[in-house]
Amino acid sequence: MLDPSAILVPSRMRFILSLLLAIFLLSPALAQEPPAAGAAPDAAAEELIRILEDDAARAELIERLRRAAPAGETAAEPAAAPDLSIARQLAEYTRSVAEGASTTLRALANAAANIQQVFSGSASADADALRMVAVNIGLLILGLFGSFFLLRLITNAIGRRIAARMTGAGLMRRLGGLVLALLADAASLVVAWALGYAIALNTGTMPGGQMGINQSLLLNAFLLVELSKLAIRLVLAPRFAALRVLPIRDDDAVYWSFWLGRLLSLIGYTFLFVAPMLAGVVSPAAGAAAQVLVMATAVTIAIVIVLQNKDDVRNWLADMARRRDNDGLGRILVIIGQYWHVLAITYLLALLLVWFANPERALPFMIGATMQSLIAVAIGSLVVGFISRFVSAGLSLPEDVRQRLPLLETRLRAFVPGVMAVVRWIVIAAVLLAIGQAWALFDFVGWVSTEEGLAVAGSAVSAALIVLIAIVLHVVVASWVEYRLNTSIGKMPTPREKTLLNLFKNAFTVALAIFGGMLALAQIGVNIAPLLAGAGVVGLAIGFGAQKLVQDIITGIFIQFENVMNEGDVVAVGDKSGVVEKLTIRSVTIRDLAGTVHLIPFSSVDQVSNMMRGFSFHVAEIGVAYDSDIEEVKAAMREAFERLMQTEHKDEIIDDLDMQGVIGFAASAVTVRARIKTLPGKHWAIGRRYNELVKAIFAERDIEIPYPHITYVQGGEARASGRVLRRGRDEEAGPAR
Structure with missing residues (x-):
């Protein structure tokens, strides 16, 4: 270590000062041209390094340098950072305006x-x-x-x-x-x-x-x-x-x-x-x-x-708003019509002031911004006008498409105007952004060019595309289901297809709305993990609080798996029976014979009786008098079946008459049973027609169908039937008549 007393030698001090000055003057050159490799530092540099490494020697050197500086010379203050505050910017602008106005007046x-x-x-x-x-x-x-x-x-x-x-x-x-x-x-x-x-x-x-x-x-x-x-x-x-x-x-x-x-x-x-x-x-x-x-x-x-032209323009904009039924854009037009002249005069005065202040730079900027704004407004007006005309003209599909998809046009007419309204507001927002960019109110293009801007813009576009794709998928799937259920074109759908397709459409719509919304939220930066967790907690709470609802859904799932009923079937659910009009995962809607609609949740269903599965039977149980000839009764029932096979129901009967004979004795009749096997659900109409034919043939063959009545007979001739008594009286009274 160097002795501190050595730095007090005047000759060495002058040498060090000369060395520092040389280093200061040669530093740019040293920065541009590095020393050759392997060059060793000279003795002066080594001496300076040793002095600077010692704290006491370094402090003494700094003190001597301060005393050697000229009197009154102070260290230069560090350059202040540029003031970017609004007050400073306003001061700079007003100073430039004043200088420009002064230049103009001097000119x-x-x-x-x-x-x-x-x-x-x-x-x-x-x-x-x-x-x-x-x-x-x-x-x-x-x-x-x-x-x-x-x-x-x-x-x-x-x-x-x-x-x-x-x-x-x-x-x-x-x-x-x-x-x-x-x-x-x-x-x-x-x-x-x-x-x-x-x-x-x-x-x-x-x-x-x-x-x-x-x-x-x-x-x-x-x-x-x-x-x-x-x-x-x-x-x-x-x-x-x-x-x-x-x-x-x-x-x-x-x-x-x-x-x-x-x-x-x-x-x-x-x-x-x-x-x-x-x-x-x-x-x-x-x-x-x-x-x-x-x-x-x-x-x-x-x-x-x-x-x-103040009043003319205001009336013109008000008329445009009335044609639009004073919607959101129409109300904006009314507000613009009230104050447009104030905005125009303010703009003209600002243009004049800018010209006086800085004609070389400010006026070209204002003219360019004005032209860009006018072009943006013109393009936006053309696009909005086209959208409005497209929506007002309506949407009409070709006749063959309407026959295949009768509900598609209605669905598009309900869907397209909403999408066009969103597009219209997007166009208006784009026009406003273009105007702000032209007038340098904000640098939207520069912001979008940054990493953050690209991320935000990409997220917004991705979310919009996801929502649009979800809507298009919904329309496509709903149209496909509608096409499959259309009975006038293609293959006739079975009841099972009707049920499953409607359930699929409802489930797909719900799933699409949930997942599409989640994906859109995820694209715009919303953390959907807490939403999913919250949905699970809410679902668990709903499960505990609404046990009937959970029971409805679980029972409905098993009913669908077991395929016990479909739309269009005639069923008996609990104490209600009728045609199944709508079948969801939670309930079944039944319309009975009187036209009353019954909504029955599956949690209250103990059993389901389907009367239209595979085939049906019309069971004809007919009571005849005790003195009737049973063989003649069977022959009459077979004749009624033969006549039935000659009617329009012949294609709905899938087997011969199943004659089962006498099945019981009632108080005043003998019951004879026969069955007719039919297509599913056709047994009611066939049974009504068969009963009509049996009644007619029994009347032709004089076979009595007993009914409750009171008959007065004479003592010795009392029989189980009063017909013999009537015949006897008729025979006795015949010659007299």
Whole structure:
């Protein structure tokens, strides 16, 4: 370790200071060019390292360096971090505005001084040059605009003839006629522009017949301004109502064409010709002054136009809202109609102030932002208008599709308007984002370009796609089930297919809604694990609190597995019987013979009796009198069956008559049984028809079907039947009669 007393030697101290200064001056070069490999540090560097490693020596060195600094010299303060607060930004902006306004005022003052100097004769050479420029420009203006005026008279006559021929024509013919008329107008513009160039070349101020720069400025301004006015005439067609494509009145077309043309001429000719000419001939301040005056005049005219059309625009927007039945967008249109003129005037005044403050940077920004906003609003209006027209026009499917899927059109009419409404609001949000991006209110594109923005945008798009796919899947599956259950096309569905397909549609819809919602929430960053856990806890609580519901579902599952009944079956469930109209996993809906609908939960079902499974039997149990001949009764029942086989029910009977004979003795009748095997559910109609035939044949064969009655008989002739007594009386009374 170095002795501390060594640093007190003045010669060594001077050496160290010289070494530090050299290192400081050579540090950039050392940073750019590293030392060669293997180069050993010299003795001075080693000595400095040893001094800096010792705390006492290092402290003494720092103290000597401070005493050696010049008096009054202080260490430089570290550079302050840039202040990005809103107050500082506002201060910077107001300072730039003040500086811009001061520059503009100085330009106006200089322009006035230069003009006064020219006309006072203090600068005769400049005045002579100015007069020469004025003569040449005057000749050019006279020739250019005079020829254009004469050519416009010819093109207007051509346009009137074209419009006369297009009266009452269709849209495409009118559009073609409008293009022809404007081509003639454009030809007159090009011819006048060419004549202007010829005049400029012959009256040029440059030697050798060359054209002056001011004449070139005028010709270029003429071409650009008149082409812009030609585009306005293409849209509004103020002179030719028969060629107009837009549904606007004649006076409105003339009004807007006049004022837009005047504003374009005022601003265009000033900025493209007058201001550059004054800047070159008089002074740059004169050109700036002309621009400022013209901008103030144009803004004043625009404010007057806004105030003149305040009520018309408000009524137009209110009418649009009424056509939309004052929905959400309609209410927004009403609010805009109430305050649109305030917003427009504020914008125009802001434009003027920005022009005064910073015409080089702020005005191009505002014009660009305005154009981008107008383009975004135009595109959004076209998309929203198309969506509204599509929804209002309705959705009509082809006839063959409606026959195959009769409920698809109704389902789409209920589904499409909702989706279109969501799309419409998405378009409106996109327009607002585009306007905010254009006016630099926020950097949405820059944010989306970042990792976080891409993640958020991707999550939102993924969630929207999941919801859309879920909706499409629901429509597809519901349409497929509807197609399979359609009895007019294809294979006739069985009752089991009807039941299972309806259960599948309901279960699929519930599962799709749950899983689609969960996946969509997961895409937007929602942690669905607590939701799943909460759903499990809630399900367990519901299971304990609603045991009947759980019992309904479990019993319904086993009933479906066992396939004991399906939709359309005639069943007896508990004390209710009827046709199964609807079968879910929890309950069964039955309509009885009187038309009453019974909803029976499966938890209250002890047994199910299905009367339509496989085949059915009509059991004919007929009571006859005790004195009837049983063989004759059987023969009569067989004859009734033979007649039944000749009716429309013959295809519904699947076996011969099963004659079982006498099955019991009642108080006043002998019961004879026979069975008819039929298709499932056909035994009721067949049994009714068979009973009618049996009744008729028994009457033909004089076979009595006993019924409760009272018969008076004489003592010795009392029999179990009163028929013999009647016959005896009839025989005795016969000769007398």
